[in-house]
Amino acid sequence: MTLASRVLAVLLIAVCLGSGVMDFLKPDKLVQSMNKLRVPANALPVLGAIKIAAAIGLIIGFGNIRLAEVTGACLCAYFAIATTTHTRVKDSIRDTAPAFVLLVVSMLFVLTTFAR
Secondary structure: OOHHHHHHHHHHHHHHHHHHHHHHHOOHHHHHHHHHOOOOHHHHHHHHHHHHHHHHHHHHHOOOHHHHHHHHHHHHHHHHHHHHHHHHOOOOHHHHHHHHHHHHHHHHHHHHHHOO
16 A cells, blocks of 8 residues: 555545444434434444445455455445435535545545555
């Protein structure tokens, strides 16, 4: 992994762990946001598990480049779906931007991981 991919991995790990934990805690603001996106509240633990699994995959990926690449590709798909979900309900740019930015970060991670 290049230095850039390591930095991006640490950023994605932090975001996925933090967001994944919040999905399990189900704060009211998050549940309201998910309702607006037409995502049922009972899906939150599944989304949280996906993000925590991705963080674990990225951590293990420091020693296993193939796992890092696959995890990065899966995160690209996850955040592409998240961005599409926000767009589908005509969510504001302010609310859609985090998913889109994380899509870009995931894509950059994958690209820099292949550039070894």
